[in-house]
Amino acid sequence: MTSYLQAENLTKSFGDLVLFENISFGIGKGQRISLVAKNGAGKSTLLNILAGREDYQGGAVTTRRDLRAAYLEQDPAYPAGMTVLEACFTSDNPTLTTIAAYEKAVADEDTDRLPELMAEMDRLGAWDYEQRAKQVLTRLKITDFGKRCDHLSGGQLKRVALANVLISEADLLILDEPTNHLDMDMTRWLEEYLAAGNCTVLMVTHDRYFLDAVSTAILEIDNKQIYTYQGNYSYYLEKRSERIAAGAARRESEMNLFRKELDWMRRQPQARATKAKARIESFHELEERLRTPRAQSAVRLDVQATRIGTKIFEARNVSKSYGDIRILNDFSYTFSRYEKMGIVGDNGSGKSTFIKMLMGEVAPDSGTIDIGESVRFGYYSQAGLDFDGNMKVLDVVTRVAEHVQLGDGRNMSASQFLQYFLFPPEVQHNFVARLSGGERRRLYLCTVLMTSPNFLVLDEPTNDLDIMTLGVLEEYLQGFKGCLIVVSHDRYFMDKVVDHLLIFKGGGDVKDFTGTYTEYLDWRVAYEESLRTAAQESKPEPAERSRMSAVRKLTFNEKREFEGLEAEIAALEQEKTALEAELNSGSLAVDELVSKSQRVSELMETIDAKTMRWLELSEIG
Numbered sequence: 001m002t003s004y005l006q007a008e009n010l011t012k013s014f015g016d017l018v019l020f021e022n023i024s025f026g027i028g029k030g031q032r033i034s035l036v037a038k039n040g041a042g043k044s045t046l047l048n049i050l051a052g053r054e055d056y057q058g059g060a061v062t063t064r065r066d067l068r069a070a071y072l073e074q075d076p077a078y079p080a081g082m083t084v085l086e087a088c089f090t091s092d093n094p095t096l097t098t099i100a101a102y103e104k105a106v107a108d109e110d111t112d113r114l115p116e117l118m119a120e121m122d123r124l125g126a127w128d129y130e131q132r133a134k135q136v137l138t139r140l141k142i143t144d145f146g147k148r149c150d151h152l153s154g155g156q157l158k159r160v161a162l163a164n165v166l167i168s169e170a171d172l173l174i175l176d177e178p179t180n181h182l183d184m185d186m187t188r189w190l191e192e193y194l195a196a197g198n199c200t201v202l203m204v205t206h207d208r209y210f211l212d213a214v215s216t217a218i219l220e221i222d223n224k225q226i227y228t229y230q231g232n233y234s235y236y237l238e239k240r241s242e243r244i245a246a247g248a249a250r251r252e253s254e255m256n257l258f259r260k261e262l263d264w265m266r267r268q269p270q271a272r273a274t275k276a277k278a279r280i281e282s283f284h285e286l287e288e289r290l291r292t293p294r295a296q297s298a299v300r301l302d303v304q305a306t307r308i309g310t311k312i313f314e315a316r317n318v319s320k321s322y323g324d325i326r327i328l329n330d331f332s333y334t335f336s337r338y339e340k341m342g343i344v345g346d347n348g349s350g351k352s353t354f355i356k357m358l359m360g361e362v363a364p365d366s367g368t369i370d371i372g373e374s375v376r377f378g379y380y381s382q383a384g385l386d387f388d389g390n391m392k393v394l395d396v397v398t399r400v401a402e403h404v405q406l407g408d409g410r411n412m413s414a415s416q417f418l419q420y421f422l423f424p425p426e427v428q429h430n431f432v433a434r435l436s437g438g439e440r441r442r443l444y445l446c447t448v449l450m451t452s453p454n455f456l457v458l459d460e461p462t463n464d465l466d467i468m469t470l471g472v473l474e475e476y477l478q479g480f481k482g483c484l485i486v487v488s489h490d491r492y493f494m495d496k497v498v499d500h501l502l503i504f505k506g507g508g509d510v511k512d513f514t515g516t517y518t519e520y521l522d523w524r525v526a527y528e529e530s531l532r533t534a535a536q537e538s539k540p541e542p543a544e545r546s547r548m549s550a551v552r553k554l555t556f557n558e559k560r561e562f563e564g565l566e567a568e569i570a571a572l573e574q575e576k577t578a579l580e581a582e583l584n585s586g587s588l589a590v591d592e593l594v595s596k597s598q599r600v601s602e603l604m605e606t607i608d609a610k611t612m613r614w615l616e617l618s619e620i621g
Helices: 043-050 084-088 094-108 114-124 126-139 154-166 184-196 208-214 233-267 274-291 351-358 393-398 414-420 437-449 467-478 491-497 517-538 542-551 556-583 590-620
Strands: 003-014 017-028 032-037 058-063 069-072 172-176 201-204 217-222 225-229 313-322 325-335 340-345 366-371 377-380 403-405 411-413 455-459 483-487 500-506 509-514
Touching: 003 043, 017 043, 017 058, 017 217, 017 225, 032 043, 032 208, 043 172, 043 201, 069 154, 084 094, 084 126, 084 154, 094 114, 094 126, 114 126, 126 154, 154 172, 154 184, 184 208, 208 233, 208 491, 217 233, 225 233, 313 351, 325 351, 325 366, 325 509, 340 351, 340 491, 340 517, 351 366, 351 455, 351 483, 351 500, 377 437, 393 414, 393 437, 403 414, 411 414, 437 467, 467 491, 483 491, 491 517, 500 517, 509 517, 556 590
Parallel strands: 032 201, 032 217, 069 172, 172 201, 340 483, 340 500, 377 455, 455 483
Antiparallel strands: 003 017, 003 058, 217 225, 313 325, 313 366, 403 411, 500 509
16 A cells, blocks of 8 residues: 555644644555544544644654645634635645636736636646536535625535545545534535545544545544554544453553552562662553553533423424415414424524524514423523633633532532533633534533533534544433423434434425334335436336327417527526525525525525426427
């Protein structure tokens, strides 16, 4: 295997905080490697180092000569005024550089340079390349190629940066959370794109289905060291548990030896022979190894839920609209005790509005939502808490509660409780500003759960939480003695914790699906395929169509309809494209977003119907 990159004895620290020490690993051609670790362990920092964006204290990083790497940052940025297409062609690839220059010349109407650049485009075969770039952008639902990057939302900008990396044809792709801001269709497309191609990839992602499907190897940072597993995520879970078990057994054996040697040290006289000195040195080496803290235990979320009654909430004939856009239409539902519900649907379909009505932040137009007296909500929002960076971690928690009641009846101080969330005492006295994004999310989760809620509402809880924390959170939610509503696109997480789904389809249409998220996606694929098959079977066979053509021609009205359909379809397609560009702009208000999303759905149905009718008439006439 051709070696692309090699890290030797790499060390990185920030002041007295050591992220990793003397770690070594390599990346070979064709490998797709995922990097996993707890939040704050240095995943993004390591990617920055390998991409040449950050310094390190010791060791070396060597790459193959002329290796071209493309880096998808967690929060990408482009110069003000740069368009989407220009951003996509930001690369040291000669073809992309030429395309970028050509696009700029066209935008600037630079007629002096255009002939030269067009000739260079011909020489490099760049015209097909540009078309492929636009196809990648379209698959990522970016259709306004001339829009300025500084007018894009954060999610749109991340997708533009992802497109830039994918079309760069770099030898090594370094991807930091590539599935963030991707819906299910885009995630599946990216999964297939990376798995099917001959890409060499190093990535950080929390999407475990994606990680399992794409990865050929796993790198884990744990306790400042790095471990390599040659397999996908499922293989990693198996081998990691074996490593931890072996490490625990080895440590126990060394502790027994240490006790024996310590007793010998205490009994020996001051003057020692050479042989004794060797034993003394071995004792001190063993003592030093045992001083190394054992791997921190996983987060233990055994917080006691407040007792909940039999009445949770009942929605009766609830309707909600924004102007002409209907969010809920005569919706009724009785939520059961200990029910665990997932909510899925496109943007603008009404998910957030439903949650806000349940939390009392938005009033329905008609109908009622009656919530039981014993219900105590714990709301984890996508926006999160706006922590004061000048506050200490411990102060954030003590403002919520000084003590926490655990599920086994124990009473724990706020400081002790923080340790369950992997915040050791030295970190508790750090300022919040020093925490990583994932650590802030973990702190936010801590503040939600320590209030002992009996009804949890979690809005995109998987974003920025490390895989270890997510695994324990899933385990906690499975045994949670209360009610749960989760809004998430994370298939793995939803499959683990919810019993059924509410599908928000838009236009007030809400369906209840009994099963997991994966089962729903499989059902949807099968259902859409059955519709296509039924439509195909309903078409007459070629011989039958010939007979139909022989026995009759289009009527006068059918001819007029046929002549007008092509123009109507073109006009509808144009309107749909314009609306999609507006939806991707990130500048629409909530009501406009809902309205235009609904209109796009209506247009798609109308276009399909008119196209089918055009085909029917064309076969007759």
